[in-house]
Amino acid sequence: MPSLTVALTGAAGYIASHVAVALFERGHSVVGFDNFSNSSPKSLERVAQIADTHMPFEQLDLADTDGIEAFLRAHQVDAVIHFAGLKAVGESTEQPLRYHENNVGGSLSLLRAMENAGVRHLVFSSSATVYHPDEASPLREDASLGPINPYGATKLMVEQIIGDVATYSDLRAINLRYFNPVGAHPSGLIGEDPVGTPNNLMPFIMQVAVGRREQLNIFGDDYDTPDGTPIRDYIHVMDLAEGHVAAVEALHPTTGPGVDNVEAINLGTGVGSSVKEVLAAAEQAVDHPIPHQVVERRAGDGTVSYADPGRAEALLGWRATRTMADACVDHWRWQERNPHGFAPDPATDE
Ligand code: UFG
Numbered sequence: 001m002p003s004l005t006v007a008l009t010g011a012a013g014y015i016a017s018h019v020a021v022a023l024f025e026r027g028h029s030v031v032g033f034d035n036f037s038n039s040s041p042k043s044l045e046r047v048a049q050i051a052d053t054h055m056p057f058e059q060l061d062l063a064d065t066d067g068i069e070a071f072l073r074a075h076q077v078d079a080v081i082h083f084a085g086l087k088a089v090g091e092s093t094e095q096p097l098r099y100h101e102n103n104v105g106g107s108l109s110l111l112r113a114m115e116n117a118g119v120r121h122l123v124f125s126s127s128a129t130v131y132h133p134d135e136a137s138p139l140r141e142d143a144s145l146g147p148i149n150p151y152g153a154t155k156l157m158v159e160q161i162i163g164d165v166a167t168y169s170d171l172r173a174i175n176l177r178y179f180n181p182v183g184a185h186p187s188g189l190i191g192e193d194p195v196g197t198p199n200n201l202m203p204f205i206m207q208v209a210v211g212r213r214e215q216l217n218i219f220g221d222d223y224d225t226p227d228g229t230p231i232r233d234y235i236h237v238m239d240l241a242e243g244h245v246a247a248v249e250a251l252h253p254t255t256g257p258g259v260d261n262v263e264a265i266n267l268g269t270g271v272g273s274s275v276k277e278v279l280a281a282a283e284q285a286v287d288h289p290i291p292h293q294v295v296e297r298r299a300g301d302g303t304v305s306y307a308d309p310g311r312a313e314a315l316l317g318w319r320a321t322r323t324m325a326d327a328c329v330d331h332w333r334w335q336e337r338n339p340h341g342f343a344p345d346p347a348t349d350e
Helices: 014-025 042-051 064-074 091-094 098-119 150-168 201-209 237-251 275-286 310-316 324-337
Strands: 006-008 029-034 057-059 081-083 121-127 172-178 178-183 217-220 232-234 262-267 291-294
Touching: 006 014, 006 232, 014 029, 014 042, 014 237, 014 275, 029 064, 064 098, 081 098, 081 237, 091 098, 091 150, 098 121, 098 150, 121 150, 121 237, 150 172, 172 237, 178 201, 178 324, 201 217, 201 275, 201 324, 217 275, 232 237, 232 324, 237 262, 237 310, 262 310, 275 324
Parallel strands: 006 029, 006 081, 029 057, 081 121, 121 172, 172 262, 178 232, 217 291
Antiparallel strands: none
8 A cells, every 4th residue: 555645634633643553553644733722742752652753843823824834845745634623513693703814714824835835635623513403313425514503504614614625626525514523532542532522422531430520411311312302423533534535535535545636525424323321431431420411401402313335335335333422431541540631730731
């Protein structure tokens, strides 16, 4: 397998750090940049520790088109994986302009830098939130689109911009629509380190389990599901990471079949789990009960969302192999060994 040089935007973040490890494992070269607005340099040290190699890195903002162009040229980059972006749904409804500036504006800047530097392959971190909430699961990529918050709108807009550029230039791109990433690298050295109160279920559960928070609030148990709690498609972050490696390799003619213009591909397991099922799996992994209570529904939550992962298998030869139990064990190892994430001591915690 020929080796590619892959640049990661948002390189110190949760997903990117796991993708870096997976790329190194496959023998590729990895370079990256990040502005550390929602990540820690510590994550880069830990990736180097796991991979036993060092990722050439620069602190750069996506808005710095010239800086990114110079970076891409200097490292003779073959492909970019674009992770950098703001990702809190609730926050996006409070600061819509900031979300569009960062996520859409930042992506435009990156695409300009890539075009100037002659980098023709792009993998974009999109989200299952681009699907219309009324669409039934399993969700296929040709389901109707229609995000219901500014965060989702920015993901769809960036997909559309990439689509136009790829249709009318030599850019080749894959938009990866993530379902719900969970878990951590089995070393326990890297994992999700949310700033402030976690929005997402798994990090919240694990912070309760480790004693950082009192109890989990289950947002409603009166949904039309077997146990009354909503169903999602939780995918182990290492499966997700391997999906990115498969996407980058698929784009490049020396390592894959190539892609016509642009493809949208779900990264999910195809299996749905309810909130109560996730909680039960987490209790197994941590080996003690996790305090919880049922509260009101959270605005904007749908009942059921899980992927049809068939297209990923057909186009990338990739499918998820890890279970919810694996994800809980790995997430717990990370959380237990790093109760305050990458922060050095509790005093720096929120
Ligand atoms: N939940 C709780 N308590 C919590 C947190 C979550 O009960 O403290 C429940 C939610 O109500 C939901 C489920 O757990 O039923 C999953 O919620 P998450 O916030 O973890 O994930 P979502 O499915 O709401 O959102 C995720 C990503 C978004 C993305 C969306 C699209 O976080 O970025 O998937 O599929 F847009």
